[in-house]
Amino acid sequence: MCARRFLIAVFILTLLVVAAGFALFQWGGDVLLRQATPKGHFQAARAGGAPDYTLADSWISNPRLRDPGTDDPAHWLPDGVTHGALGTASTFYVHPTTYLMGDRWSAPIHPDPLTEARTQLFVRSQASAFNLAGGTWAPRYRQAAYGAFLLKGADSQKALELAYRDVAAAFDEFLREAPKEGGIILAGHSQGALLLERLLREKVAGKPIARRIVAAYLPGWPISTTADLPALGLPACTSPQQAGCILSWMSFGDPPNANFFGEWEKTKGLTGGDRRQDEALCVNPLTGTQNGVAPPQLNRGTLIPTANFRSATFQPGLVGARCSSGLLVIEGDIPSYVPPPLPGNNFHIYDYALFWGSIRADAKNRLEAWRP
Numbered sequence: 593m594c595a596r597r598f599l600i601a602v603f604i605l606t607l608l609v610v611a612a613g614f615a616l617f618q619w620g621g622d623v624l625l626r627q628a629t630p631k632g633h634f635q636a637a638r639a640g641g642a643p644d645y646t647l648a649d650s651w652i653s654n655p656r657l658r659d660p661g662t663d664d665p666a667h668w669l670p671d672g673v674t675h676g677a678l679g680t681a682s683t684f685y686v687h688p689t690t691y692l693m694g695d696r697w698s699a700p701i702h703p704d705p706l707t708e709a710r711t712q713l714f715v716r717s718q719a720s721a722f723n724l725a726g727g728t729w730a731p732r733y734r735q736a737a738y739g740a741f742l743l744k745g746a747d748s749q750k751a752l753e754l755a756y757r758d759v760a761a762a763f764d765e766f767l768r769e770a771p772k773e774g775g776i777i778l779a780g781h782s783q784g785a786l787l788l789e790r791l792l793r794e795k796v797a798g799k800p801i802a803r804r805i806v807a808a809y810l811p812g813w814p815i816s817t818t819a820d821l822p823a824l825g826l827p828a829c830t831s832p833q834q835a836g837c838i839l840s841w842m843s844f845g846d847p848p849n850a851n852f853f854g855e856w857e858k859t860k861g862l863t864g865g866d867r868r869q870d871e872a873l874c875v876n877p878l879t880g881t882q883n884g885v886a887p888p889q890l891n892r893g894t895l896i897p898t899a900n901f902r903s904a905t906f907q908p909g910l911v912g913a914r915c916s917s918g919l920l921v922i923e924g925d926i927p928s929y930v931p932p933p934l935p936g937n938n939f940h941i942y943d944y945a946l947f948w949g950s951i952r953a954d955a956k957n958r959l960e961a962w963r964p
Contacts, residue, residue, distance in 0.1 A: 630740060631696075633747055634751055635697075639696065639699060639734040652665065655727035666685065668720045670906040676724055681726040683777040685728055685730045685784070686730075686731070687711055688782035689737075689738045690714065690735070697739075697750070698734045699735045717897065717904075721779075725806075726777075729769070731759065733758035775835075777808075778792070785811060789820070793824055805835075806836070807829065807838070808839070809951065810840045811843075814842060814856050816867040819860070820862045820867070823861075824838060824862070829882060832881065833957060833960075833961045835959075835962035835963070840875060841874050842872075844919045844922065844933075848919050848937055853867075857869060874916075885913075887912045889909050891950055892950040892952070893906045893949020894907055894911050894949070895948045897945070910927070913946075929942055
């Protein structure tokens with residue numbers, strides 16, 4: 593029992609580091625940022641060779657190459673929820689930052705056991721929301737270490753470039769493997785959402801593949817409706833029956849931190865325009881609409897996890913949400929999650945868990961609305 597408690601404590605502490613790293617990017621903190629900086633300069637070789645996405649070993653989930661059974665984290669379901677008839681969509685999911693080491697700028701494809709456990713956790717609690725829509729492909733990739741993800745400079749850019757190169761290659765293989773006539777759901781979080789933004793701009797916008805996109809779920813990283821969205825080739829979701837659109841949100845308790853967008857607003861958008869907090873995209877996952885408002889009764893289910901999401905209860909009607917100044921502000925009977933929210937009431941880690949049941953229903957609705 594003592595050993596189990598120790599492992600749970602380590603697990604919780606490492607999740608706190610992930611969340612704290614995201615907060616550092618937003619709020620600064622020169623000393624802590626220096627501590628987060630990976631040692632030396634970027635060297636692609638330290639992350640190992642590029643993954644071969646024709647091999648099962650390069651995927652966390654892949655219904656063609658891996659058994660989508662109980663050991664597949666994307667196939668996981670909370671207690672009381674059962675698998676129904678699969679839809680005709682294929683989901684391409686990119687996990688968030690899980691590599692917390694400072695020994696290199698890019699993580700190897702097969703990292704240390706704790707990084708692997710964190711990765712499995714996020715796939716289990718996020719990608720699982722889409723397993724009713726059809727098969728899920730979740731690639732391993734040489735993710736930028738959390739320090740690289742937070743910092744500016746040539747080394748950071750090279751690490752993010754390497755991560756994107758892997759995700760782009762995985763997407764190409766996904767397109768070869770997924771059913772040719774079915775719809776496509778793109779989903780990610782944090783670093784994963786950022787990489788999918790670029791993928792939308794470079795591999796989807798203005799191309800025939802855009803007609804196959806059921807929806808793109810990109811929470812955990814801000815998108816400017818004026819400086820970013822026009823470059824992504826898809827509009828914001830304004831109706832729950834709309835297909836071919838983008839959902840993005842960033843979850844905060846009330847009152848939210850008013851300075852959250854400080855660093856982001858200093859950067860230029862994908863179109864070259866200025867980014868502003870009041871123009872950040874917020875699509876409420878409870879309503880499926882841009883700038884939506886919903887009471888707790890509309891929430892189809894929040895995940896209440898055990899220590900490592902091996903199991904979780906599923907409780908509807910707990911948490912409501914409203915879009916306000918680019919943030920998704922939550923209210924109601926908010927679970928006492930461990931780790932707790934970040935300063936400023938930032939529920940970044942729980943962008944999916946808070947609304948898991950509604951995201952699941954939203955994907956089903958958009959798939960039904962999608963037409964080839």
